[in-house]
Amino acid sequence: AQKVTQAQTEISVVEKEDVTLDCVYETRDTTYYLFWYKQPPSGELVFLIRRNSFDEQNEISGRYSWNFQKSTSSFNFTITASQVVDSAVYFCALSGWGAQKLVFGQGTRLTINP
Amino acid sequence: NAGVTQTPKFQVLKTGQSMTLQCAQDMNHEYMSWYRQDPGMGLRLIHYSVGAGITDQGEVPNGYNVSRSTTEDFPLRLLSAAPSQTSVYFCASSYFPRDSVRTDTQYFGPGTRLTVL
Numbered sequence: 001a002q003k004v005t006q007a008q009t010e011i012s013v014v015e016k017e018d019v020t021l022d023c024v025y026e027t028r029d030t031t032y033y034l035f036w037y038k039q040p041p042s043g044e045l046v047f048l049i050r051r052n053s054f055d056e057q058n059e060i061s062g063r064y065s066w067n068f069q070k071s072t073s074s075f076n077f078t079i080t081a082s083q084v085v086d087s088a089v090y091f092c093a094l095s096g097w098g099a100q101k102l103v104f105g106q107g108t109r110l111t112i113n114p
Numbered sequence: 115n116a117g118v119t120q121t122p123k124f125q126v127l128k129t130g131q132s133m134t135l136q137c138a139q140d141m142n143h144e145y146m147s148w149y150r151q152d153p154g155m156g157l158r159l160i161h162y163s164v165g166a167g168i169t170d171q172g173e174v175p176n177g178y179n180v181s182r183s184t185t186e187d188f189p190l191r192l193l194s195a196a197p198s199q200t201s202v203y204f205c206a207s208s209y210f211p212r213d214s215v216r217t218d219t220q221y222f223g224p225g226t227r228l229t230v231l
Contacts, residue, residue, distance in 0.1 A: 004156075035219070045204060045222040091156060100145055100164075100208065101172065102220060104156035 002027045004094050006105035013082055014113050021077040021108045023092030029053075034068065034075040035093040035102065045091075051075060082112045115140050118223035120205050126229045127195040135190040135226050137205030145208045146188040147220070150174065150201040157204060163188055195230045202227050 003026040013019050025034065036048040049059060051068050059066045063080045079086050092105040121136045139146065147162035149172075159172030163182040177199060179191040188207075192199060206220040 009154075037222075043202070043227075044224050047219050047221065050219055093157075100147070100220070101159055101162065102149075102157070102206075104149075104158070106154055106156045 002029075002032075002094050002096070002103045004092050004103055004105035006090075006092055006108050008108045009106070010109045010111070012111040012113060015084055016081050018078060018080050019082050019110065021079075021090050021092075021110065023075045023077065023105060025073050025075065025092070025094045027094060027096070029096045031097045033095050035095070036066070036075075036077050037091045037093065039089040039091065039107070041088070048077075079110075084112045084114055086110060087112045117141065118205055118207050118221055120203075120223035120226050122226060123224065124227050126231065127192075128231050129196060131195050132191070132193055133195065135192075135203055135205075135228070137188045137190065137223060138186050139205075139207040139221075140186065141207065141221070142185060143207035143209055143221075144185065145220075146182065147172070147206050148178070148180065148188070148190045149204045149206065151204060151225075152201050160190065160203075192228075195228075197230045200228060200230045 005024045032053045034051045038046040065078045067076045089107045089109045091107045093102045095102045118139045144165045148160040149157040151157045161180040163169045203226045205223040208220040
């Protein structure tokens with residue numbers, strides 16, 4: 001069975017600090033996909049990134065970066081120089097081939113204080 | 115494109131009542147799914163469909179029915195609402211891959227907040 005664990009339930013930091021959200025996954029599939037979604041206070045789910053299991057390159061997008069390590073089954077998300085607008089619940093998710101049936105972690109509520 | 119739309123945004127039901135949550139997408143996506151979000155549990159898959167006329171159960175299907183008569187619409191029916199079905203419901207859609215590498219991201223609707231008293 002597939003499983004995603006986000007051990008950090010809540011994180012609170014001061015603006016401009018760097019913050020890393022942890023994601024650990026379990027799967028027996030050789031091909032799988034990992035995702036991060038953001039859920040701001042307004043409630044919608046915003047897609048941030050998708051990673052394939054056969055591509056371990058780290059990715060950077062502006063202040064966001066992702067570290068995918070198959071050896072530790074982790075897909076961590078770092079926000080550099082955090083801003084108040086980054087305050088949200090962040091979900092890590094996993095799926096098998098086709099990226100259809102998503103298994104979500106419990107989510108991490110991130111609060112950025114001014 | 116409107117993307118994925120859901121109606122209603124909010125709904126209050128009494129135990130035993132039935133209702134249908136509507137979901138529509140205008141992106142010609144084959145794959146559609148319903149998730150529920152409960153505090154501390156992330157999102158869990160209720161039902162999904164890989165095309166018109168084809169549906170299957172997800173992780174938490176009990177108490178819900180679905181059908182897919184068109185590519186665009188995927189309604190979720192609560193037959194006899196129970197307080198345990200109080201949740202936020204999200205519909206999602208994506209293309210369905212036809213080969214070993216093609217995939218696509220699921221796009222989520224804005225959600226329906228349901229309270230069952």
